[in-house]
Amino acid sequence: MKKLRIGTSGLEVSEVSLGCMRIGGMEPAALDKLITTSLDAGIDFYDHADIYGGGKCEEVFAKSIARLNVDRHKLILQSKCGIRSGFFDFSKEHILDSADRILKRLDTDYLDILLLHRPDTLIEPDEVAEAFNTLHESGKVRNFGVSNFNPGQIELLQASLPMKLQVNQLQFSITNTGMIDRGIASNMKHANSIDHDGGILDYCRLKKITIQAWSPFQFGFFEGVFIDHPKFPELNKVLDEICEKYGVTKTGMAIAWIQRHPARIQSVVGTTNFDRVQQVADACKIELSRPDWYAIYRAAGNILP
Ligand SMILES: NC(=O)c1ccc[n+]([C@@H]2O[C@H](COP(=O)([O-])OP(=O)(O)OC[C@H]3O[C@@H](n4cnc5c(N)ncnc54)[C@H](OP(=O)(O)O)[C@@H]3O)[C@@H](O)[C@H]2O)c1
Numbered sequence: 001m002k003k004l005r006i007g008t009s010g011l012e013v014s015e016v017s018l019g020c021m022r023i024g025g026m027e028p029a030a031l032d033k034l035i036t037t038s039l040d041a042g043i044d045f046y047d048h049a050d051i052y053g054g055g056k057c058e059e060v061f062a063k064s065i066a067r068l069n070v071d072r073h074k075l076i077l078q079s080k081c082g083i084r085s086g087f088f089d090f091s092k093e094h095i096l097d098s099a100d101r102i103l104k105r106l107d108t109d110y111l112d113i114l115l116l117h118r119p120d121t122l123i124e125p126d127e128v129a130e131a132f133n134t135l136h137e138s139g140k141v142r143n144f145g146v147s148n149f150n151p152g153q154i155e156l157l158q159a160s161l162p163m164k165l166q167v168n169q170l171q172f173s174i175t176n177t178g179m180i181d182r183g184i185a186s187n188m189k190h191a192n193s194i195d196h197d198g199g200i201l202d203y204c205r206l207k208k209i210t211i212q213a214w215s216p217f218q219f220g221f222f223e224g225v226f227i228d229h230p231k232f233p234e235l236n237k238v239l240d241e242i243c244e245k246y247g248v249t250k251t252g253m254a255i256a257w258i259q260r261h262p263a264r265i266q267s268v269v270g271t272t273n274f275d276r277v278q279q280v281a282d283a284c285k286i287e288l289s290r291p292d293w294y295a296i297y298r299a300a301g302n303i304l305p
Helices: 028-040 052-067 094-104 127-137 151-158 178-184 200-207 234-245 252-258 274-283 290-299
Strands: 003-005 011-014 016-021 045-047 075-079 111-116 140-145 165-173 210-214 267-268
Touching: 011 016, 011 075, 011 140, 016 028, 045 151, 052 075, 075 094, 094 111, 094 151, 094 252, 094 267, 111 165, 127 140, 127 151, 140 151, 140 210, 151 165, 151 200, 151 210, 165 200, 178 200, 200 210, 252 267, 252 274, 267 274
Parallel strands: 016 045, 016 267, 045 075, 075 111, 111 140, 140 165, 165 210, 210 267
Antiparallel strands: 003 011
């Protein structure tokens, strides 16, 4: 498994992360197998959030790590806070309280990275800075980032912070390519050229903020998986052809396609199936050619000007 650097943090981590949003209801043996397979494949990065399974996902993860006797220091643990029932909350009190609860559930005394989950329009950047400072100085959180933020929102928060934001987690998959469409269609009049995110891809590259791709197998907003879905006949036909050429599965190719982008995006893979984790790890060994990368992009329904 290739490594990538998280922002300017000095953390060198696996280019694929295991997303833990769906593990809450897994049988202990199946979860142990999932984690063992990911570790054996070189995946050392685990993505959580306080709301996943209402906290259950963090708890069962910690239990599995204990059962498997995995050294905490070999893992990179990331979690998120700021989404509450019916509102977003970046208040100092909520961030501090959330971090303590996350640490307790994960049964650890530090988080490698804490993200603010979704932009809270009532954000007071100085208040967030106080919370981050307290967490950093106490050793509870080593690095910070955001999720689903645009460049203006990052600039606003960053201006109050003494530490650099290192991560922005964004929705990205072969069928959710908003952040690259506008660049490819730049200066054209069709819909792909519309700017929905303020140029977040180029902004993060310039500022050395690592983009993490959430829901890399999904289309729409949790509508389903595009692989073998009747809504995407052309994409699946082209994927079949290209996968045969490289000797990987479509599940693997979905991630190899993201990893081919030079922005060094980290994929956050949410499968609970250990065999799919292995397919992803196998596919990350390939180097997808430029024509094949664009062929997959076009087959997903995108046009090149
Ligand atoms: N920051 C944010 O706002 C945000 C939002 C959503 C998610 N996330 C993060 O992103 C991670 C991934 O999100 P996600 O789970 O929604 O997306 P995903 O990785 O795109 O989808 C995984 C789901 O698709 C299913 N699936 C069916 N066929 C599949 C195939 N051929 N290959 C792969 N998966 C297949 C999986 O089932 P099986 O388990 O049976 O394989 C699983 O239920 C989450 O765990 C979380 O860490 C972040």
